Amino acid sequence: MTLLETLARGAGAIASYAAVGVILMIVGFYVIDLATPGRLSEVIRTQRNPNATLLASSAMAAVGLIVAASIWSSGGRLAEGLAGTAVFGLVGIVVQTLAMLLFDRVAGISVRELVKDPELQPGARLLAVTHVAIGLITAVAVI
Numbered sequence: 001m002t003l004l005e006t007l008a009r010g011a012g013a014i015a016s017y018a019a020v021g022v023i024l025m026i027v028g029f030y031v032i033d034l035a036t037p038g039r040l041s042e043v044i045r046t047q048r049n050p051n052a053t054l055l056a057s058s059a060m061a062a063v064g065l066i067v068a069a070s071i072w073s074s075g076g077r078l079a080e081g082l083a084g085t086a087v088f089g090l091v092g093i094v095v096q097t098l099a100m101l102l103f104d105r106v107a108g109i110s111v112r113e114l115v116k117d118p119e120l121q122p123g124a125r126l127l128a129v130t131h132v133a134i135g136l137i138t139a140v141a142v143i
Contacts, residue, residue: 013078020082021067024089028063031097032056036115043115051114051124058128059096062135066092069139092138096131103127
């Protein structure tokens, strides 16, 4: 394989993984949007709500960890790597969502209430760390 072919193949793989990663982040964002009152993008952009921003950011970071681990574990097998990235990313998003619902039920930390509060709350910090931890756990499980 020539250098040009190697570079083209690598660039194509990067673009493919980036596309899957962006799609997963968009899906993750909209799943959190469903759990919050109003449109999450509006709450972040116009209300500048720190709780909503922290929860959305931590969910994106968690998905990024899962995508990175999936790429790492693919061993250069592009089709398997892309499929694994999509599946593991979706599993991570589902687990994050279940964790938010569980925290609401068990600990009484409601995402809906947090997003209504204009001041950064400890519950938002806890849920954000939970998102990242779930992303890390999922990522390590992939490897």
